Every structure is written in C-alpha cells, then in structure tokens.
Amino acid sequence: QVQLQESGPGLVRPSETLSLTCTVSDYSISSGYYWGWIRQPPGKGLEWIGSFYHGGSTYYNPSLKSRVTISVDTSKNQFSLKLSSVTAADTALYYCARQEYTYSSLDYWGQGTLVTVSS
Amino acid sequence: EIVLTQSPDFQSVTPEEKVTITCRASQNIGTSLHWYQQKPDQSPKLLIKYASQSFSGVPSRFSGSGSGTDFTLTINSLEAEDAATYYCHQSSSLPFTFGPGTKVDIK
Helix, strand or coil: CCCEEECCEEEEEECCEEEEEEEEEEECCHHEEEEEEEEEEECCCCCCEEEEECCCCECCCCHHHHEEEEEEEECEEEEEEEEEECCHHEEEEEEEECCCCCCCCCCEECCCCEECCCC | CEEEEEECEEEECCCCCCCCEEECCCCCCCCCCCEECCCCCCCCCEECCCCCCCCCCCCCCCEEEECCCCEEEEEEECHHHHCCEEEEEEEECCCCCEEEEEEEEEE
C-alpha cells in the first residue's frame, strides 16, 4: 500500500518560511489521486492546509492561502509545502496525506513531523 | 466554512461496552462525512468514509451512520486497543474541516 513520509527542519525562526517535503512510496503521484497537507498544533485538533491533483488544480484553506504554496516534483515522487511568515501559532505536527477524489476522505497519512516556530 | 461539533468530548468506558460518538454539521453535507482514529503519538487513520463505508482493514465493530447534518460512529464491544481520539471530517465543501475530537479512554 502507499506510504508517505514527511521531512524537513524541526525548528523555524519567526517570520521565516517553513518548508516540508512529503515522499511517496509504492505509488506514483503522477498516476492520480489528490495529495494534501494537514496540521495539528500540540494537544489540539486537525486543520486542513491544502491539496492538489497532479496536472490539475491546487486549492488551499482560505485562512492560510496568502502564505501557503504546495508544489510537486514528480521526478522524485515528492510534493512540498511552503508556509511563509511563520509565527508561534504555526507550531504544529504537519501531516501529508492522500485523498481519493477532489471531495473525499484522506485515506493514507504520513507519520507527521513536528515543526516548532521559535527564535 | 462548515463547522463540525462532536459529543461527547470525553468518554471513559469498560471493555465490551458499546460506544456512540456523534458529529453534527452546521449545514447539510449529505454523506460527505468521514471518521478517523488517532492513537497517542500516531497519525490519524481512516475508519469510515462517506458516513457508513468501512475503510479497508477496519474491524467490523466500527460502523457509521447518518446523513445531512447528524452522524454517528459506533464501536460495538469496545476493545482496549480502541483507546484513542476520534475525529469527524467533512469533504462536502472547501475548506475541509474537522470536528474537535472525542477522546475514548478505557476504564
């Protein structure tokens, strides 16, 4: 079955850009499905950040849209998240996940990576 | 934005007991409602999609029902390994949103 693995710096300075990568195994991103990012502040609930379909649309949570970019590198079978101008409120576990359709469940998730925003 | 509310916030139950968790949407979402289980220090795992469809490999004691604005996740004959936080999630319209979670503890 498909596997997803997040990677990136665990510490980001305030006002800088958070950059994470999700590496997908046992499935080619360019073959289909949607792929997305979700985050979870420590001890709190889940927040959807955004999703994309390779060769199609990318859509973002309006609450983050001005600061978020999701991109894909099919040669490495990876997709990435960039979140600019971070503050302490962006400290969270960041998950990547696969979704079957545009409006569907998130059927496979990575294990998550903790990003702390602090000086 | 569609707001999801869950009840109860917390439930402490004995093994073999039946657990019922409800999720209410702020507007009609049809059956675009999904349930996830998150154990401590793990990522969420899909249990039920589209209100009542069991995801592959999920034990049969987990079931879902509902449509419109009111949904239910039922765990029949709770097992110790079911201790977790359960989240509902709507994919009816953007932005996707999640409920605040229901923590199930084993007595």
